[in-house]
Amino acid sequence: MMEMWILMAAVLIFCAVAVEKMTSKVKLPMLLGFIVLGLFLGNGSFSTLRYDDYSLTETICSCALIIVMFYGGFGTNWKEAKSTAVSAGLLASFGVAISAFATAAFCVFVLGFAPLTGLLVGALVSSTDAASVFSILRSQNLSLKYHTDSLLEVESGSNDPMSYMLVLIVLTMMKGGVSASSVVAMLVVQIVVG
Secondary structure, three states, X not given: OHHHHHHHHHHHHHHHHHHHHHHHHOOOOHHHHHHHHHHHHOOOOOOOOOOOOHHHHHHHHHHHHXXXXXXXXXXXXXXXXXXXXXXXXXXXXXXXXXXXXXXXXHHHHXXXXXXXXXXXXXXXXXXXXXXXXXXXHHHOOOOOHHHHHHHHHHHHHHXXXXXXXXXXHHHHHHHOOOOHHHHHHHHHHHHHOO
């Protein structure tokens, strides 16, 4: 049984490397290639492979996210990032909140979602994907004017906590019995403690 898992992991790694090489040759985003790969190998409509170990998937994704965030932080030019720290912090907090509320408004008024459901969707999609930003900026060797590349790297690497807090608050509101003071207390605890 263990040999089967090792073989499957090796095949997935081989496919991921092949997708990366193909997408870089045809100048497509690597993320798009991985989505297509996931449709064919995952539980998508094109897949013949069935997989339902969600706790293992969560563990693998958490480990992969740690590696991606470490790689992004390790490769960031901190001399240039210091000058954009305040702007990146504002974008990572207020920018995420504004994006979440704008998406929620679209979901509620255009798609007809319930307000809390719209807020949940907005909170879930409001933060930028750090892996995609790092990948695009570094694979294309982009050097943007006014240190915008450093701003994007710092912002995309630091906006997940705000999105996480918004999701946590909306889920707590969906359970009911939440007050403004408990939301403020939750925000303070999450920002100060962690």
